[in-house]
Amino acid sequence: MYIFTKSDEPRKEDVAAKKMIEKNWGTIDRLANQISGGRWQDLKKARTSNTPIAEFDRKSFIGYVSTGRSVSTRPYVRISLNNRVVVVDEETNRQVLFLGEIRRRPQGRVFCLATRANGFFDPAADEVLEALAELDGCLLREDEVDEPFKQELAARLGFAGPREA
Numbered sequence: 001m002y003i004f005t006k007s008d009e010p011r012k013e014d015v016a017a018k019k020m021i022e023k024n025w026g027t028i029d030r031l032a033n034q035i036s037g038g039r040w041q042d043l044k045k046a047r048t049s050n051t052p053i054a055e056f057d058r059k060s061f062i063g064y065v066s067t068g069r070s071v072s073t074r075p076y077v078r079i080s081l082n083n084r085v086v087v088v089d090e091e092t093n094r095q096v097l098f099l100g101e102i103r104r105r106p107q108g109r110v111f112c113l114a115t116r117a118n119g120f121f122d123p124a125a126d127e128v129l130e131a132l133a134e135l136d137g138c139l140l141r142e143d144e145v146d147e148p149f150k151q152e153l154a155a156r157l158g159f160a161g162p163r164e165a
Contacts, residue, residue, distance in 0.1 A: 075159050077150040085111065087157070099124060099132065099153065102140065109140040111149070131156045 010018075021028070032040040074090040079102065087097035100113040100120070113136035114124040123129070132153065140149060 075154075075157075077153045077157075079146050079150065085153070097124070097128065098122075099128065100136075107139060108142060111135055111138045111140060128157070131158075
């Protein structure tokens with residue numbers, strides 16, 4: 001046990017606590033073994049023995065290996081309930097690309113492309129910005145369904161229209 005204090009010498013309370021722990025270590029050890037169902041004793045033995053421990057694969061985190069993404073993605077454009085415009089993989093339902101969002105302005109609903117000028121911290125890739133630059137600030141009518149807009153985005157990005165429901 002290490003005790004950090006502002007002074008160079010330990011406090012009286014800390015010395016007393018350390019002595020009490022050392023004096024009762026046998027009881028503490030027995031209780032820890034009883035509470036853990038014998039696991040505490042096994043851990044102590046493993047620390048003292050020189051048995052080799054199997055090393056996990058560097059790509060995994062505590063034995064967990066991710067499934068990885070499929071090579072053949074089937075992207076489609078989706079406008080979420082909070083007006084985020086994203087490209088999603090149809091097979092995994094994971095977001096592939098963030099395009100921007102639809103914001104409410106005095107003139108109506110406006111598409112804001114993911115650029116630093118529009119206040120986005122992480123802007124879209126340059127090729128996406130070039131393909132969709134003309135749509136930045138595009139006014140969408142309130143009564144209009146978003147399907148034509150999604151189809152336009154998909155066409156400019158070079159993949160098929162929205163997914164079939």
